Amino acid sequence: MFSQPFIIPAIIIFILSIPLILNLIPPQRWIGIRTSKTLADDVVWYRTNRFAGWALLISSIIYIGVAATFPCTAPCGIDFGQWLEQLGAFILPLLVSLLLIGQYIASL
Numbered sequence: 001m002f003s004q005p006f007i008i009p010a011i012i013i014f015i016l017s018i019p020l021i022l023n024l025i026p027p028q029r030w031i032g033i034r035t036s037k038t039l040a041d042d043v044v045w046y047r048t049n050r051f052a053g054w055a056l057l058i059s060s061i062i063y064i065g066v067a068a069t070f071p072c073t074a075p076c077g078i079d080f081g082q083w084l085e086q087l088g089a090f091i092l093p094l095l096v097s098l099l100l101i102g103q104y105i106a107s108l
Helices: 009-020 038-039 044-067 080-107
Strands: none
Touching: 009 044, 009 080, 038 044, 044 080
C-alpha cells in the first residue's frame, strides 16, 4: 500500500484533519483555513475548520480507497497511465473539498 504514489500525502492530510474536526486548533496563522473572515471571529474559525477537516478527511479516504482498490501494479513512474489515474484520484477529491470549503466560508 505504501508504494502508491500519493499515499503519504493522503495519510498526512488524514492525520492533520483530525485536530481540525475536534476543534483542537485555535485561531492562528500556521494550521487551518486562514482567511480574514476566519481569523477575525473565533466562532467562524472553529466552524470553518471543523467543516474543512471533514471535507479533507473524506477526500483522503477517497484516495486511500481508490489506491487500495486500483493500485499501481507497475512502478507508477514507468506506467504513466496508472500514475495519472492515481493523480486524478488524489487531486479531484481535494479540489472538490477546497471548492466546498470556499462555498462554506462564503455562506457564513
